Amino acid sequence: MHFPISMALPARFAGPLPESCDVVVIGGGVIGVMTAWFLAERGLRVVVCEKGRVAGEQSSRNWGWIRQQGRDPAELPIMIESLRLWQGLAQSLRNPFAFRQTGVLYLANREASLARYEDWLSHAREQGLDSRMLGRRELAERLPGAADLWQGALFTASDAQAEPWAAVPALAAGAVERGVTIREDCAVRALDLEAGRVVGVATERGRIRAPEVVLAGGAWSSIFARAHGVELPQLSVLASVAQTDPLPEVHPGAAADDEFAFRRREDGGYTIAGGSEHDFFIGPDAFRHFFKYRKAVKKDFLNTHYRWLAPRDYPDAWNTPRTWSKGAPTPFEAIRVLNPSPNLATLSRAAAAFGRAFPGVGRPRIRATWAGMIDTMPDVVPVIDRAPRLPGLTIATGMSGHGFGIGPGVGRVVADLVCGREVGHDLARFRLSRFSDGSEIVLGPSL
Numbered sequence: 001m002h003f004p005i006s007m008a009l010p011a012r013f014a015g016p017l018p019e020s021c022d023v024v025v026i027g028g029g030v031i032g033v034m035t036a037w038f039l040a041e042r043g044l045r046v047v048v049c050e051k052g053r054v055a056g057e058q059s060s061r062n063w064g065w066i067r068q069q070g071r072d073p074a075e076l077p078i079m080i081e082s083l084r085l086w087q088g089l090a091q092s093l094r095n096p097f098a099f100r101q102t103g104v105l106y107l108a109n110r111e112a113s114l115a116r117y118e119d120w121l122s123h124a125r126e127q128g129l130d131s132r133m134l135g136r137r138e139l140a141e142r143l144p145g146a147a148d149l150w151q152g153a154l155f156t157a158s159d160a161q162a163e164p165w166a167a168v169p170a171l172a173a174g175a176v177e178r179g180v181t182i183r184e185d186c187a188v189r190a191l192d193l194e195a196g197r198v199v200g201v202a203t204e205r206g207r208i209r210a211p212e213v214v215l216a217g218g219a220w221s222s223i224f225a226r227a228h229g230v231e232l233p234q235l236s237v238l239a240s241v242a243q244t245d246p247l248p249e250v251h252p253g254a255a256a257d258d259e260f261a262f263r264r265r266e267d268g269g270y271t272i273a274g275g276s277e278h279d280f281f282i283g284p285d286a287f288r289h290f291f292k293y294r295k296a297v298k299k300d301f302l303n304t305h306y307r308w309l310a311p312r313d314y315p316d317a318w319n320t321p322r323t324w325s326k327g328a329p330t331p332f333e334a335i336r337v338l339n340p341s342p343n344l345a346t347l348s349r350a351a352a353a354f355g356r357a358f359p360g361v362g363r364p365r366i367r368a369t370w371a372g373m374i375d376t377m378p379d380v381v382p383v384i385d386r387a388p389r390l391p392g393l394t395i396a397t398g399m400s401g402h403g404f405g406i407g408p409g410v411g412r413v414v415a416d417l418v419c420g421r422e423v424g425h426d427l428a429r430f431r432l433s434r435f436s437d438g439s440e441i442v443l444g445p446s447l
Contacts, residue, residue, distance in 0.1 A: 003370050004165040005056045007336050013054060013172065013182035020209040021045040021181070023418060024201050025216060026188045026224070029059035030168050030404055031396050032216035034411025035418075036182075037175040042419055046180045047210070048172075049203055051187035052336030055168035057218055059404060061241065061372030063271055064263055065254050066160040066405035067104045069131055070447030072381050073123045074429035075406060080127060081425075082409030086160060089408060093174055097167035098266040102253030104159035105134075105142075106447060107150045109258045117154035120445055124156070131156040143251055145360045150257065154447075161254055161263055164404055171408075187332035189324070191228055191393065198392025202326040204333060212418050214394045219315050219373040220332055221397035222285065227323055230387050233289040233435050234398045236315055236373040237304075238279040240342035242351065244269040244364035260353035270364065272354055274346040278374075279305045283316030292378040295441055305343065314338070315373070342371035376400040380444040384413060384430040394418050395432060400444075 013028075023039050025032045028050030036046045050056075066086055068079045090099035108114040117133065124131035134142065134153040142155075172182055183205065191213060192200040200209040215221055222234040246268030254263040256275050263271045280286070290297075297304075310317040313334040324330045347369055355363030377383065377398035387393040396414045399406070416423045433439075 003061070003339060005053050005060045005169070005337070006339065007052060009053060011053070011184040012169070013050070013176070013184045015181060015183065017183055017186070017203070017205055017208055018045070018047065018181060020200070021047045022210060023212040023214060024049060024188070024208055024210045025214045026201070027216035027218060028054040028172065028182060028184065029057060029216065029218050030055070030171070030407030031399065031410055031414070032214065033168060033172045033175055034408045035214050035216060035396065035414040036180045037171065037178060038412045038415035039418065040175065040178045040180045042415060044419070047208055048175075048180060048182040049186045049188045049201070050182065050184045051332045053184055054172045054182065055165065056337035058372040058374055059168045059407070060165040061370055062164050062401070062404045063241065063254070063261065063273060064161050064164045064404070065104060066099070066162060067156070067254070068129055069104045069154060069156040069159055070106065070120060070445060071402070072429070072444035074426065075381060075402065075444075076123055076127055077425050078409040078413060079406045080129070081412070082406045083158070083160060085408035085412065086162070089171065089174070093170055096170045097162045099160060099162040101158055101160040102264065103155060103157045104253055105251065105255035106154040107255055107257035108152050109150060111151055113258070114151050116445070116447065120154070120447055129156060130158050145358060146250065147357055147359055149357055159253070163266055185336070187330060189330045189332070190326045196391070198390065204329070212392050212394070214396060214414060214418060216396045218397065219338060219375045221375060221395070223315055223320065223322060223331060225395065228390060230390060230393070230395075231436065232383065232395065232397070232432070233292050234375055234377055235280075235286060235289060235293065237376055238281070238340050238343070238371050239273065239374050239401065240279070240346045240369065240371045241271060241273045242342070242347045242366045243271055243368040245367050247361055247364055250358045250361060260350040260357070262354060269367065270354070272347070272350050272364070274350045276300070276303045277346050277349075278303065279307060279343050281307050281310035281314065281316060283310050283318055285316045289378070292435060292441060295443055296378055296380065299443060311340065338373050340371040340373060342369045344369065374401045378435065379441050382410070382430055383432050384410060384417070384427055385432040386417065388433060
C-alpha cells in the first residue's frame, strides 16, 4: 500500500526560501505547522522547513483521536484549549478533515482498569470535563450487539476525531494563507551559531538567518539536538495501524480496551490498532538512555515487541551518523519520510479482537495497513522548553503518541514561548532539565 502522504506525491509547498526571517521551524508535522500558524498570527515572519512532505510521518499516521480523556494532568489544560482550537479551525477552514465530536470510550476488561479510570476522573473533575464512568448496563445500551466482555468504561462525550492525513496538510495550507513560508524537500542540516547563540540555520537549499529556531522534528529531534550538544533522551516506537472496509456502525467515535482500539472513519470503515501493543528497535540511543527508560520498560514490557536492528538510516539505526558536516548530506536527507513496515501479526490480533467484541459484524476485512514511528520520552510526556544552554532554540518534541490531538494547543503555547509572552499554562512538567537535574522520572498515566 502507498500511504496517502509519501515522497511519491509532488511537493505541494515548494516556494523559494527567504534570506532571513524571524523564526525557522524545523519539521512540518502538526506541532511545527501549528507553531508557525500562531507565530504568524503574532506578526512574525516564519519559515517551516520540512525534509520530506508535510505530515508525511506520525502526524498523518496516527489513529486520528482528539482526546482529553486519559491525559497527563499537566497536559490536560493544554488539551482542553486544543479542543477549542480544533473547533475553531474546523469552522474557519470549512472542516475539510471531518472533525467531529463523537466521544472516546476506554473499555475495561478488568477491575484493575476500572480502578485506574476512576483514579483519573479526579483530574477530569478538576478541569470541569464531562468524563464519567459507565456501568455494564449503560455500556451495553451504548454498544448494542457487543459481546459482554467489559466490566464498564470511561467515557468523554466531548472528545473528538479527525482524519489526520487530511487535517495537517489543510492546516499547513491555512498557515500559508496567513503568511507562513513552508518548504518541503528542505532538510535543515544544522543550526548557525554565533557567540553561542542561534543566528539561523543551514539547510540543503541554503542558509536562512533567524534569531529563533523551533525544533519540532518528531522522531528525528534527538539526533539533531545531540549534534548541537543538547541531550534529549528521546526514542521512537513503531505503532501499526489498519483500515477496514466499510462496516456497520458499532460506535460513532473511538474506543479501546486491552486488546484493540478502533475509530469510526468518515468513509464508513474503521481505523483499528493493537491498543497498547507496539514494536521497539534497539539501537545505540536505547542503550545510552536505558536507565531513564527503566520504569517505562517495566510497565510496558509485555506490550512491546523488541527488535535488535532498526532498518538502515532510521533515527536510532546502528549505521545512522550522529555527527556530520553542514555542507554535506545528513541523516535527514537519507530518509525523507519514515515509512516503516507494520507488524501484521499485531493487526491480525486486533482484527480478531474486534470480531470477538462485535460478533454481529465479525472479523473485519483489512483494506490497508501502515505504521508510524512515535517520538516518545522516558515519562511519556513531551519536552516543551527553551534550550537552556543554546539561546534562540526552542524544543517541542516527544509527544509520545499524544501529538495529533494536542497539536494546536501546543503550537499556541510554543509560539508564545518563542515570543516571550505568558503561555497561560504551567510548563514545569515539560522542562528539558527534568532529565538531568536529579528529578525522579514520573510516568504519565498512559491511559
